[in-house]
Amino acid sequence: MKELMYPFDSRYILKNRKKIRKELLSDKSERLKKKIAVLGGSTTDDIVSVLDLFLLDNGIEAEFYQSEYNKYWEDAMFGNPELLSFSPDLIYIHTTSRNITDFPSGMSESREQTDCLLKKQYEHFEGMWQRLGEVYDCPVIQNNFEQPLYRTLGNRDAWDFHGRVNFISRLNMMFYEYAQSHENFYINDINYISAQYGLKEWANPKYWYMYKYAMCPQAIPEFSFNLCNIIKSVFGRNKKALALDLDNTLWGGVIGDDTVEGIEIGHETPLAEAYLAFQNYLKEQTQLGVLLTVCSKNDEENALDGLNHPDGVLKPEDFVSIKANWEPKDRNIAQSAEELGLLTESFVFVDDNPAEREIVSMQLGVVAPEMNAPEEYIRTIDRNGFFEVTQFSSDDISRNDMYKANLKRTQSAAKFESYHDYLLSLEMTAEIEPFSPVYIQRITQLTNKSNQFNLTTRRYTQNEIEEIAGSNDYITLYGRLSDKFGDNGVVSVVIGKIKGDELHIDLWLMSCRVLKRDMEYAMMDSLAGECRKRGIKTIFGYYYKTKKNSMVSRLYEQFGFEMMSEDENGDSEWRLEVGEYQRKNDVIKVVTDSVSVVN
Amino acid sequence: MNKNELWERLNEVFRDVFDDRKITVDENTTADDIEDWDSLEHINLVEAVEQEFRMRFKMKEVSGMKNVGEMARIIEERGK
Numbered sequence: 001m002k003e004l005m006y007p008f009d010s011r012y013i014l015k016n017r018k019k020i021r022k023e024l025l026s027d028k029s030e031r032l033k034k035k036i037a038v039l040g041g042s043t044t045d046d047i048v049s050v051l052d053l054f055l056l057d058n059g060i061e062a063e064f065y066q067s068e069y070n071k072y073w074e075d076a077m078f079g080n081p082e083l084l085s086f087s088p089d090l091i092y093i094h095t096t097s098r099n100i101t102d103f104p105s106g107m108s109e110s111r112e113q114t115d116c117l118l119k120k121q122y123e124h125f126e127g128m129w130q131r132l133g134e135v136y137d138c139p140v141i142q143n144n145f146e147q148p149l150y151r152t153l154g155n156r157d158a159w160d161f162h163g164r165v166n167f168i169s170r171l172n173m174m175f176y177e178y179a180q181s182h183e184n185f186y187i188n189d190i191n192y193i194s195a196q197y198g199l200k201e202w203a204n205p206k207y208w209y210m211y212k213y214a215m216c217p218q219a220i221p222e223f224s225f226n227l228c229n230i231i232k233s234v235f236g237r238n239k240k241a242l243a244l245d246l247d248n249t250l251w252g253g254v255i256g257d258d259t260v261e262g263i264e265i266g267h268e269t270p271l272a273e274a275y276l277a278f279q280n281y282l283k284e285q286t287q288l289g290v291l292l293t294v295c296s297k298n299d300e301e302n303a304l305d306g307l308n309h310p311d312g313v314l315k316p317e318d319f320v321s322i323k324a325n326w327e328p329k330d331r332n333i334a335q336s337a338e339e340l341g342l343l344t345e346s347f348v349f350v351d352d353n354p355a356e357r358e359i360v361s362m363q364l365g366v367v368a369p370e371m372n373a374p375e376e377y378i379r380t381i382d383r384n385g386f387f388e389v390t391q392f393s394s395d396d397i398s399r400n401d402m403y404k405a406n407l408k409r410t411q412s413a414a415k416f417e418s419y420h421d422y423l424l425s426l427e428m429t430a431e432i433e434p435f436s437p438v439y440i441q442r443i444t445q446l447t448n449k450s451n452q453f454n455l456t457t458r459r460y461t462q463n464e465i466e467e468i469a470g471s472n473d474y475i476t477l478y479g480r481l482s483d484k485f486g487d488n489g490v491v492s493v494v495i496g497k498i499k500g501d502e503l504h505i506d507l508w509l510m511s512c513r514v515l516k517r518d519m520e521y522a523m524m525d526s527l528a529g530e531c532r533k534r535g536i537k538t539i540f541g542y543y544y545k546t547k548k549n550s551m552v553s554r555l556y557e558q559f560g561f562e563m564m565s566e567d568e569n570g571d572s573e574w575r576l577e578v579g580e581y582q583r584k585n586d587v588i589k590v591v592t593d594s595v596s597v598v599n
Numbered sequence: 600m601n602k603n604e605l606w607e608r609l610n611e612v613f614r615d616v617f618d619d620r621k622i623t624v625d626e627n628t629t630a631d632d633i634e635d636w637d638s639l640e641h642i643n644l645v646e647a648v649e650q651e652f653r654m655r656f657k658m659k660e661v662s663g664m665k666n667v668g669e670m671a672r673i674i675e676e677r678g679k
Binding site for chain 1: 615616617618638639642643646647650658661662
C-alpha cells in the first residue's frame with residue numbers, strides 16, 4: 001500500500017489506522033499467520049497497532065501478546081501461563097534508555113565501580129535472553145538504547161566513563177557482542193532511528209510523564225516500520241530483486257538523445273556524482289545477494305553503451321537480466337521474473353517516471369517507491385528496508401553468479417536435440433545428505449522463503465530445524481546441486497516424520513532456480529532408498545494448496561504415488577508403497593556418504 | 600476561526616479518529632459518550648486535534664480536560 005511505503009505520512013497513518021487496517025484486510029490475500037509476543041518496558045499499544053499495519057502490508061497477519069506495563073522482565077524470567085500458552089513465533093523486547101535502572105552518578109566513582117554497574121545492567125538483559133531461549137526457542141528482537149535526554153557532563157558525557165552517553169554506548173556494544181555470537185537474536189536499532197528522527201522530538205518527556213511512552217507518538221510509525229522490517233525479513237518476506245530503469249535513474253540524461261558522452265555519471269557534475277553514489281549503493285546490494293535487472297525503454301545497444309560508461313560502477317555483468325526494448329515495462333518485469341524463477345512480487349521497481357511506476361504497480365502489484373530526486377534515491381530505497389539482512393548465508397554472496405550461470409544454461413539448452421540430452425550435457429552432480437550443521441541456516445532460510453515449489457509451505461525456525469536434525473523420529477534430506485556452469489548451493493529440502501513403518505512427508509520444497517533439472521527425482525530416489533534401509537513400508541505425501549504452489553499439485557503423482565483424497569480446497573493426500581518405487585533420475589550423479597539411493 | 604468552524608473541524612477529527620461518520624460532539628461530550636474512547640484513543644485524539652489546529656496542549660491541560668467543551672475553549676484561545 002502506497003501510504004505505508006517510505007517516505008510515508010506518519011500523522012496520516014496514526015489518525016487513520018482503523019481505516020487502513022480495514023482496507024488492508026479487504027484484499028483477502030493469503031497471509032502468513034504469526035504470533036508475536038511484545039514484552040514492554042514502556043507503553044506498547046500504539047507501537048503494536050501500527051506494527052500490525054506494516055506487517056499486514058508485508059503479507060503477515062500477526063496475533064499479539066503484550067505484557068502488562070513494564071513487566072517485560074517478569075514475563076521472561078518467571079514465566080507466565082498466558083504467554084506460555086500463547087506460544088509465540090517471535091518475541092520482541094521493547095526496552096529503552098528509560099529502563100536502565102542505574103547510571104553512574106557524579107564524578108566520584110572509580111572505573112571499576114562503573115564497570116561493575118555496567119555489568120549488572122547487562123546481565124539483567126542477558127539472563128532474560130538466555131531464559132527466553134530455553135523456554136520459547138524462537139527468534140528474539142531486542143532494542144538497543146537511544147541516547148539520553150540530557151548530558152550532565154556536556155560534551156564530556158560522550159567520552160568520560162562517568163557520563164550517561166558513554167555508559168549507554170558501552171552497554172550497546174555489549175548487546176552487539178551478544179548478537180554476534182547468537183543465532184536468531186536481532187537488534188532493533190532505535191539508537192539510529194531516534195537520531196534519524198531527531199532526538200529532541202523523539203525524547204520529548206511529556207509523553208513519558210503522561211502516557212509512559214518512551215518516544216513521542218508521532219515517531220511511532222517510523223519506529224514500527226523499522227521493527228517490521230526485521231520481522232518480515234525473519235519470516236522470509238524480503239524482496240529479492242530490483243528492476244531498474246536507466247535514463248534518469250542510473251544516470252542523468254537520456255542516452256538515446258544525449259549519447260554515451262552526454263549522460264551524467266561520474267565526478268564531473270553534482271548530478272553525475274549523485275548517480276554514481278546510487279550505482280555504488282546498488283553494487284553493494286549485489287554483494288548481499290540482491291539481484292539487479294534492467295527494465296528500460298531503450299534500444300539494447302544504447303543501454304549497453306550506457307552501462308559500459310567508463311565512469312560508471314555498474315557494468316552489464318552486474319545484472320542477471322537486461323530488458324532494454326520498447327515493450328511495456330510490466331511485461332518486461334514479468335518476463336524477467338519468469339526467466340529467473342521468481343515471483344513478480346519479489347521485485348522492487350525503480351523508475352524516475354511516475355507514469356511507469358503507476359502502470360507497473362497497477363498491473364503487477366509490484367512495489368514502486370517514489371523516486372523524485374537522484375540525491376534521495378539511496379535514502380528512499382535504503383529506508384524502505386526491502387532487503388533487510390537478518391539471516392545471511394554464503395549462498396547470498398554468490399547468488400548473482402548462480403542466476404547468471406542459470407541464464408547461460410537456458411541459452412545452451414537451445415542447442416540440443418532433446419531436453420534429456422541437454423540435461424546430460426550439464427554434467428550435474430548432487431550431494432544429498434541428512435541435515436548437517438553447516439547448512440542449517442540455509443535450510444531454515446529456504447523453508448521460510450520458498451513458495452512455489454513447496455508442497456506444505458510449512459515455515460520453520462532455526463531452532464526447530466536443529467531439533468529435527470538431531471531427532472531419530474525424522475528422515476531429513478537436503479540436496480545441493482552443481483553442474484558444469486557452477487554450484488547452485490542447497491536447493492531442496494525434505495522432512496519426513498517416522499511413525500512405525502510409515503513416513504509422513506511434512507515438508508518438500510525446492511528452489512525454483514533448479515526447476516526442470518530432475519532434481520526432485522534425485523531427491524525422491526534418495527528418500528525411497530533411505531526408507532527401505534530403515535524398514536519403512538509406506539510413504540504419505542501431502543499437498544496443501546496456496547495461491548502460489550499450484551505447480552506442484554501433481555508432484556506426488558509424477559513420483560508414482562496414489563491419491564487417497566482431495567478436498568474442495570484442492571488439498572490432497574497421497575501414498576506410496578516403498579517396495580513398488582522405481583528409480584527416476586538418470587541425469588544427475590548423486591554423491592553421498594550416508595544415504596542409500598534406491599536402485 | 601469562528602465557533603461554527605471550530606466545531607465542524609473538531610467533529611471531523613473525532614470522526615476520523617474513531618472511524619465513525621455518525622459521531623457528533625458538543626460542549627458536554629465526555630469519554631463516556633463514545634464507545635471506543637479509551638485511554639489509548641485519547642492519546643490519538645489529542646494528537647489529531649493538535650495536528651488539525653496546529654497547536655500543542657500543555658501537559659497540565661491534557662490531564663485537566665473534563666469534556667470536549669474544555670478542549671474547544673483551549674483551541675479557541677490558541678488554535679489556528
